[in-house]
Amino acid sequence: MSNPTALLTVEGLRVAFGGREVVRGIHFDIQPGEKLALVGESGSGKTITALSLLGLAQGASVTGLADFVSASGPVDLLALPERQLRGIRGQDISMVFQEPMTALNPLFTIGRQIAEVLEEKQGLAPKESVQAAIELIAETGIDDPARRAAAYPHQLSGGQRQRAMIAMALACAPKLLLADEPTTALDVSVRQQILDLLTDLQRRKGMAVLLITHDLHLVRKFADRVAVMEKGEIVEQGVVAEVFARPQHVYTRQLLDSLPVRNVPAVAPGAPFLLEAKSVQVTYPIPRPGFRGWFSSGRFTAVHSADFQLHRGETLGVVGESGSGKSSLALAALCLTAFEGVVRVGGKTWSGKAARDVGLRKQVQVVFQDPFSSLSPRMTVEELVGEGLDVHMPDLAADARRQRVLTALEVVGMGEQQFPAILQRYPHQFSGGQRQRLAIARALVLEPSVIVLDEPTSALDVTMAQQVLRLLQSLQKERGLAYLLITHDVAVIKAMAHRVLVMQGGKIVESGSVEAVMEAPVHPYTVKLLAAST
Secondary structure, three states, X not given: OOOOOOOEEEEEEEEEEOOEEEEEEEEEEEOOOOEEEEXXXXXXXXXXXXXXXXXXXXXXXXXXXXXXXXXXXXXXXHHOOHHHHHHHEOOOXXXXXXXXXXXXXXXXXXXXXXXXXXXXXXXXXXXXXXXXXXXXXXXXXXXXXXXXXXXOHHHXXXXXXXXXHHHHHOOOOOOEEEEEOOOOXXXXXXXXXXXXXXXXXXXXXXXXXXXXXXXXXXXXXXXXXXXXXXXXXXXXXXXXXXXXXXXXXXXXXXXXXXXXXXXXXXXXXXXXXXXXXXXXXXXXXXXXXXXXXXXXXXXXXXXXXXXXXXXXXXXXXXXXXXXXXXXXXXXXXXXXXXXXEEEEEOOEEOOOOHHHHHHHHXXXXXXXXXXXXXXXXXXXXXXXXXXXXXXXXXXXXXXXXXXXXXXXXXXXXXXOOOOOOHHHOOHHHOOHHHHHHHHHHHHHOOOOOEEEEEXXXXXXXXXXXXXXXXXXXXXXXXXXXXXXXXXXXXXXXXXXXXXXXXXXXXXXXXEEEHHHHHHOOOOHHHHHHHHHOO
């Protein structure tokens, strides 16, 4: 029976694709002005639950009840025809999607996209809607809102794009906001800014929020109540403080125990340097304003005179916000971007010439943030993992090549016994965590001495991230691998790194052992990062 005081009551919600149920008869309600978090791993059904409420789960069979108190009166969202449901979307219920770069139209300015919502839903005239869009952008804390309104999505930072998405969602002052992983792709300080923004807007507007996330830290700081989903079912729900302090279901306890655990092998005394950087500077051309831009471009310095050393068996963490220069430093270490200064791999210097650097490339491999975009969807697992062998060992016989690929897959827990016919499969046939293991196997097949890890777990949920970290830790112990770990996640640094560099504005502002920097930070920026991560 529906809760008479609730803004939204969901009863017996079932969602199926092709006869296969992915949401199995769940129940929950949201009170006016309440913040409810729906938590679970990838594939648990939490996002499909939110999409089905607005009729956005394409190709799905949806049954159950979703009583909602709209501006025009109580309605069952699941029983509404598309025409009426279209009136609810954006007006009474809005949604903020996980990745604004794919949710926003790249062909229209931010202001135009927000104004379009106001014209469609509020009936504002074009001039009025443009001014209202600028005011909404200002309300989300974006600086110089008039200029930002005229910008395209690619011209904004990740945090600014997410703020623009929030401005669009709040254009019509909805009663309920569905926020689907709104901070997953953001660094810790920007994540905290978005969280504070949502909290402030929710309080001022009296809006209810259904937060879809796998980030338990976010839930603890933001939500009033939490509902935990596993395999399409809500296995536990209640007040956040009570559920986190005394979890009743084994799956809830598993999620709470899935935070990164420090397991760092000691670096052998006298271990040689495998990667060294001296006075590394990375600059990029930028357009000049006015007619001067016709004749020459300006320069933007992304990394200022950086130095570091990385021993065999050691992990050096590089932490900082988006735009701090950490990824540019990693690209310089890989000689994948032009730089000034010196980078040595095993005592040999990058020359910047492909033919001369082939041997060094075999020694330094990389694992990127998002395996779904870094692994070609057109290549089989055998082709993906073995691609480096084609370049560095072209004379290897086909049987020997295949055996090397199988061995690398076995090492990362993706052997043929667990995954029959794995060599003929494609990346889309695996989960996010499994794809990241494939990316690690692809790096290991050449038996490198150094691996650059660029945000290796940020795209994964907590349990998958923990599994990948454990794998990387065990590989380092067994093989003496050196890791250059690029991340914005302080918890990953604490779990994996021996030493850490803190970057801000392209400069290394603090460095030292993880214990010293994390327990007694000196620089104000480091203090700010650590405060945002607690």
